[in-house]
Amino acid sequence: MRQDNRMPRVLHALLHLDQMTDPATSDLLAGMLNTNAAVVRRTMAGLRDQGFVTSTKGHGGGWVLAKPLSEITLAGIYDALGAPKLFALGCGNEESHCLMEQAANAATAEALRVASETFLSVLSAITMADLARDYETRMKELGLNPDDYRFDASKIP
Amino acid sequence: MRQDNRMPRVLHALLHLDQMTDPATSDLLAGMLNTNAAVVRRTMAGLRDQGFVTSTKGHGGGWVLAKPLSEITLAGIYDALGAPKLFALGCGNEESHCLMEQAANAATAEALRVASETFLSVLSAITMADLARDYETRMKELGLNPDDYRFDASKIP
DNA sequence: AATCATGTAACTTTAAATGATTCATGATCC
């Protein structure tokens, strides 16, 4: 299957949302994420259902962050995306009648299970506020002032 | 992409190989693995290159285990398969100019890196002999004697 | 020489995210 990039995309989108003074339209976000509005709507739908963001229709509508970044963990986002399949590796058919196949599948499954546990535990220890801090660090490393880069869509000529 | 099941397949194949008295043809293995000979050859090629198995052509040819199971770790097999892509999840484009995207990608990549480390460390702690023991346990749990099930292709009528 | 089995290359199939398009629905502005 194709690579699933929803996770980093959504993180990226949330960081931008946090810096917006007005609701961000799907089109605007799509431009930032190098994709299109339909993908944005589809991907953000889960976050809306979980209360991380809200969306409004009509003039001046769009996406708005509904919680402070410090209250959003990466694990929460992963869940909101529907806990997408993590591995490209499979562990075979579950209901095999061959006992050797069962042993082979069980060993593979166990290694994947442990790796998945690790992954989730790392995600639950990181909040979006941590990412925002990382972003600001990157800004300063380039000698830039983050305050100069907050996004005010109403100021686009 | 489609699920990658080479790992559990190869483990399964090696367990069978260990119980063979004669070389196993790709066709025989394919029957055991519910696939076809070409896939078996393709998948086992890496194991041959790493010296885990040998293959011989012609009458009576086929695949033979080249090392005791206790000297084959699952990590070694994973490597022999070319260390296939582990995750279905991606961590975005590496060379993004957007610092927010960089922060989002870095966080995702870090979680994946840690999970991958865990995966490999579990694999390196398991040998094929462990799987063989697990297989024998499963046999005994069903009240069967593993010795009755060794495979002697020459005895197929 | 015939047969068997691997080695390899080329092509097709498959699954799932992503890209793209369309239309209905609701909110805002004039």
Add this chain to the structure above:
DNA sequence: GGATCATGAATCATTTAAAGTTACATGATT
């Protein structure tokens, strides 16, 4: 109230790599 804006959703095409398939050359055994 009508035009416009934006989401919600459904549908269809595209993409990607493993897996399935087919074909043929090469080498070993009988």
